[in-house]
Every structure is written in structure tokens, then in C-alpha cells.
Amino acid sequence: xxxxxxxxxxxxxxxxxxxxxxxxxxxxxxxxxxxxxxxxxxxxxxxxxxxxxxxxxxxxxxxxxxxxxxxxxxxxxxxxxxxxxxxxxxxxxxxxxxxxxxxxxxxxxxxxxxxxxxxxxxxxxxxxxxxxxxxxxxxxxxxxxxxxxxxxxxxxxxxxxxxxxxxxxxxxxxxxxxxxxxxxxxxxxxxxxxxxxxxxxxxxxxxxxxxxxxxxxxxxxxxxxxxxxxx
Amino acid sequence: xxxxxxxxxxxxxxxxxxxxxxxxxxxxxxxxxxxxxxxxxxxxxxxxxxxxxxxxxxxxxxxxxxxxxxxxxxxxxxxxxxxxxxxxxxxxxxxxxxxxxxxxxxxxxxxxxxxxxxxxxxxxxxxxxxxxxxxxxxxxxxxxxxxxxxxxxxxxxxxxxxxxxxxxxxxxxxxxxxxxxxxxxxxxxxxxxxxxxxxxxxxxxxxxxxxxxxxxxxxxxxxxxxxxxxxxxxxxxxxxxxxxxxxxxxxxxxxxxxxxxxxxxxxxxxxxxxxxxxxxxxxxxxxxxxxxxxxxxxxxxxxxxxxxxxxxxxxxxxxxxxxxxxxxxxxxxxxxxxxxxxxxxxxxxxxxxxxxxxxxxxxxxxxxxxxxxxxxxxxxxxxxxxxxxxxxxxxxxxx
Numbered sequence: 001x002x003x004x005x006x007x008x009x010x011x012x013x014x015x016x017x018x019x020x021x022x023x024x025x026x027x028x029x030x031x032x033x034x035x036x037x038x039x040x041x042x043x044x045x046x047x048x049x050x051x052x053x054x055x056x057x058x059x060x061x062x063x064x065x066x067x068x069x070x071x072x073x074x075x076x077x078x079x080x081x082x083x084x085x086x087x088x089x090x091x092x093x094x095x096x097x098x099x100x101x102x103x104x105x106x107x108x109x110x111x112x113x114x115x116x117x118x119x120x121x122x123x124x125x126x127x128x129x130x131x132x133x134x135x136x137x138x139x140x141x142x143x144x145x146x147x148x149x150x151x152x153x154x155x156x157x158x159x160x161x162x163x164x165x166x167x168x169x170x171x172x173x174x175x176x177x178x179x180x181x182x183x184x185x186x187x188x189x190x191x192x193x194x195x196x197x198x199x200x201x202x203x204x205x206x207x208x209x210x211x212x213x214x215x216x217x218x219x220x221x222x223x224x225x226x227x228x229x230x231x
Numbered sequence: 232x233x234x235x236x237x238x239x240x241x242x243x244x245x246x247x248x249x250x251x252x253x254x255x256x257x258x259x260x261x262x263x264x265x266x267x268x269x270x271x272x273x274x275x276x277x278x279x280x281x282x283x284x285x286x287x288x289x290x291x292x293x294x295x296x297x298x299x300x301x302x303x304x305x306x307x308x309x310x311x312x313x314x315x316x317x318x319x320x321x322x323x324x325x326x327x328x329x330x331x332x333x334x335x336x337x338x339x340x341x342x343x344x345x346x347x348x349x350x351x352x353x354x355x356x357x358x359x360x361x362x363x364x365x366x367x368x369x370x371x372x373x374x375x376x377x378x379x380x381x382x383x384x385x386x387x388x389x390x391x392x393x394x395x396x397x398x399x400x401x402x403x404x405x406x407x408x409x410x411x412x413x414x415x416x417x418x419x420x421x422x423x424x425x426x427x428x429x430x431x432x433x434x435x436x437x438x439x440x441x442x443x444x445x446x447x448x449x450x451x452x453x454x455x456x457x458x459x460x461x462x463x464x465x466x467x468x469x470x471x472x473x474x475x476x477x478x479x480x481x482x483x484x485x486x487x488x489x490x491x492x493x494x495x496x497x498x499x500x501x502x503x504x505x506x507x508x509x510x511x512x513x514x515x516x517x518x519x520x521x522x523x524x525x526x527x528x529x530x531x532x533x534x535x536x537x538x539x540x541x542x543x544x545x546x547x548x549x550x551x552x553x554x555x556x557x558x559x560x561x562x563x564x565x566x567x568x569x570x571x572x573x574x575x576x577x578x579x580x581x582x583x584x585x586x587x588x589x590x591x592x593x594x595x596x597x598x599x600x601x602x603x604x605x606x607x608x609x610x611x612x613x614x615x616x617x618x619x620x621x622x623x624x625x626x627x628x629x630x
Contacts (some may be wrong), residue, residue: 010491016265018297024240043567062343064309077434079365086500090483095370097369097390099367099368100424102344102347102350102367102548103350103354104428104509105426105429105430106347106350106353106354109278109356109426109429109430109433110433111430111434114251114429114430114431114434115488115489115617117426117430118343118390118392118616118617119390120390120391120392120615120616120617120619121392121488121616121617122577123391123483123617123619124483124488124616124617124618124619125488125617127483127484127485127487127617127618128485128486128487128618131485132483132485133482133483133484133500134482134483135480135481135482135496135504136481136482136483137389137398137481138389138390138391138398138617139370139387139388139389139390139393140370140373140388140389140390141370141387141388142370142371142373142374148387152402152405155409160506161480161508180617181353181354182353182364183350183353183364185394186367187369200359
């Protein structure tokens, strides 16, 4: 296996949304104020994709953000042969996990949201959308920077367990929900975000960049702030 | 698949458990030959309805004993269960820990909902201790358990639905293989809370008569609660032959959030990955401990997957869910402990609560436990929400 390389990166956070090709775009003015306050209910699929939003509409906040970050990667999963997608793993790291949905479910139990009371459900949504069948892992970590996901994914590549891996760091706890439940201390220290990094073996692809382990949030924010096209 | 020749092999050095059957692994060892079930009826309020729920409840007697031996637990049941199981695992490993400095002791926690019972209290404006509130967050529960175990090395928390336990073992093995730790405590814990009950009742997933895995008339699962813990160690630190974790694999169905793929293809991938990592052929597996929840779809899917991997010669297999219930994030670890007990007793475990076997299940389904000489290699499988599948190969070292 070649040394791992970054094949694509995306970022959504208070600063905006984008990937390593397009750079970060600002949020629409109608949404921006609420997003800066950490109120995330207005995030919508149409901000990142023209495709069918019906599945997105039933998802919880964490899955919405995670799927938006995966879509923003623009990694071309749909065009890949099945054998390749079967070897693409998904590794998620989060601090707040599904707590936003947990609070909502504890207040009003509804079968339609029970499946979303797991931090790993976002893996299922990503795998369903892009038909990915590789190894999976979901880590809940005390630091919300995503320091472990890419390390674990790189290990899969090294051992040959996966051909590529989508790493995701996702924090989607709505501030109003957390405060109302008496859990402001459970808010991620640096607010909300979703960022995705696709790593795989070096093949000389145009977007390729060297991979070094570190905070997923910092890596993605940096790559999306300095897009490849502008280099 | 690459083989890293310089990485240390990893074995299981000790175990501990808090389950519906009581405190420790001895109740599990005693229950295996007869297939004793720990499922019991308890009156609960689910939503606004009072109803009897058959589940693997940790008994009041067990809870009283744990509280009496640990008066400073400060109100988090998840912490109380997991810490007790971890303590047993350390003691069960003899004096192994004496030679391992805290910086080389890691901990991996597996849980789906950690101390979720505290969240229920908060939304109902009931009193809730700061410690219990803290343990709503799985990572903080893991951190506090690491302190309790003097595990000053790497700490991770895995939460990936019902394969969490197998993933946690896999992560524990990885920490040792990467030389980040010499020993790793792996604990799984989950509670039957109003939250969890409301969810499974709303999905109509529970069997009102109690689960009957692989039964012709099965209609659902039974929940369970408790904690399981194992202590993983570098093989060369152990004085005598032990049981190694030799293979592991996971996959995603990419099919459905709450139901398994109909054809079992995702589980097949996970099993083949685990067998490849272990470097063994399917026909070398002596026994399979299935996920076997008792839901019609899960057990059907597993039957298909086992046939796809093993063809006409599916090794003897059974489900342990009728013994302890489905303990969610603890399931992979508690069921691995049952596999170890089976190896130790040289016994093929049966399927508690099975009445009439499903004709669609492979013929090698074990309804009752039976002696087995030469039980050496076991495949443990679990599947979960989000289409996740996990497989683990356990291998008894020969003297």
C-alpha cells in the first residue's frame, strides 16, 4: 500500500461551507445569524446539493450535517465500481454525538427518530447514500477536534482493511436544545461543525495532498480555506 | 490483507460481568450447560402505559450488593456496573497488572446510551446528581472508568449500535498491536431505561413472551442490561496458553437504518474480513455465537449469511440472547465472555428459550448445550442499527 494521501476534504461550520476545490462559501444571510448562535435547524440539503432531499428531511441534525459534509466532498462515489466502494470505510468521531436527538426523544418519544439516537447512525446514512460497505467505526471522544478518526482510518489503509476511508468529525448539538435540557456543559467547546476527509493510497490524483495525522477539524478547515485551485 | 509480523499477538487475560444472572462470570459459567435464562417479567411504565416487560433486568439484589460494596458511586448506574465488571476482570487476571505501569494500561468503553437514565430525569425536572449528568456523555464515562482502573494510557469510547462491543475489543487489540498499551481494559455497559424501552416498544421490536432466537414463532427481541469487561494483554505477558483475539472485521449493509439487509451480504463481508485477518479458512471454525436477537428479519438474515460463508457445512451455532437479553453496547463483550466460558468448559452452548426451531435455520443450530472436545476456534458475530456488522475470531492457544 502506498503511503496514505488526502483525496478530498470538506468543511461546514460557522465560517461557511465548501471543499478543498471550491474553498469556503459564506452562509446565506437569512441563515447566518442563527448559525452563528449555534442554532442549526435551518440547515438544508439544498445548500449543498440539487438531488432529492426527501431522505434528508427525516434525518436528525447530526446526520444532516454529516451527510452534507460527505456530499460536499464531491468525491465521485457514484461513479466508482462496486468493488471499490465495498472497500471504502467510514470512521466517525464526535463529542456530542446524538445528544440533540436524545433530548428531543426523551421529551417526546417517536419511532421515527429513535434510530437517530445513536452517534453511529450517520455512518448508516452515508453508507446508504453512497453504497459504501467497508469497515466502520464510531468514536465518542472528549475533545471535539476529531484527533483520532484519521489515525484509525490510516491504520485500516496500512493493514489493507480498506482501500480508502471517509473520516468525519461532526458536532451537531443545537445550543437552544442543550440549554433548555439543562446540559449546556455538554455543548462542544468550539461550537458546531461537520468536516469530512477522504484518505486513500497515493495515486497521483489532481486533488491529492500528503496526509499527516492531526485534528480533522483543523486539517479540513485549512484545506478548505486554501483551496487547491487557488494554489 | 497485509500481515504485520512485528505486532504482538493479543489474548484475553481476565473477565468480569454484571448481568441479569448476577455478579461475576461464575453465574454465566453455571448457566451455560443448562441454558438457564435470566429473563424476567417486570412491571414498567412505557410512555403513559403500565405494562409487563420481559427482559434481562439486573436484579434489585445485585444492585444492592454493588451499592453496598461501592458506597461512593454517586448515582450513575452505568458507572457502578462497568466499574464492578472492570474490577473483576483485573482480579481475574491474577497478578498481571502488578507488572504493567499505569501508562501502559489502556481502556476502551463500549456503550450505546451510557448513563441515559440521567437525561430522563433532567427532562422530567427530577433530581439528578452531577456525576450522573456527567455520565450521559459516553466519553466522560470512559474517562472516569479509566481513572477508576488506574489506566493512564490511551482511552477510547466506541458507540456503534449493537456491534459496539466487538468494535471495542478490536480497538483494544489495535492499541496493543500498535504498542500504545501492554494491557487494555475493554468494558461494555448499557441500561434498560425508559428511553430505550420507549424506543424499542415504539418500533414494535419486543416479543411480549420474551425472545426466542431462531424459533419458528419468534416475533421480537428482549432487552437486557448490565456490563461486561475483559482485560486484553500482550500474549507474551501471560504465563500460560490463553485465548487470542486473532481476527476481526466490520462492514456496512448500505441498505437500511433499522433493518438488516435481506440477503445477509453485509454480514458475509464482515465474516470474511475477520477470517482473512485471522488467516483461517471457514471450515476451521468450531462454533459460531450468532447475534440471534429473535427478530424475524435478523435471524433470517444471519441464516442466509452463514450459508453463504460456510455452504452446507455451517458449524454448530447458537444465540445467547435468551440468556441475558440484548444488552446492546455490552452484548459483544458479554457474548465473547460466554464464548470463553464455552471454550473453558469444552461445551457447545445451546439457544436458551428456543422452543421449535425455524426450519429456515441451518441444521447445525444448537437447541441444547452439549459437550465438545477440541473446541478451539470460535466466530462471534453481531449486527446493529445503521446496517453495521461485526465479526471476531477467538482462538484457544494449544499448550
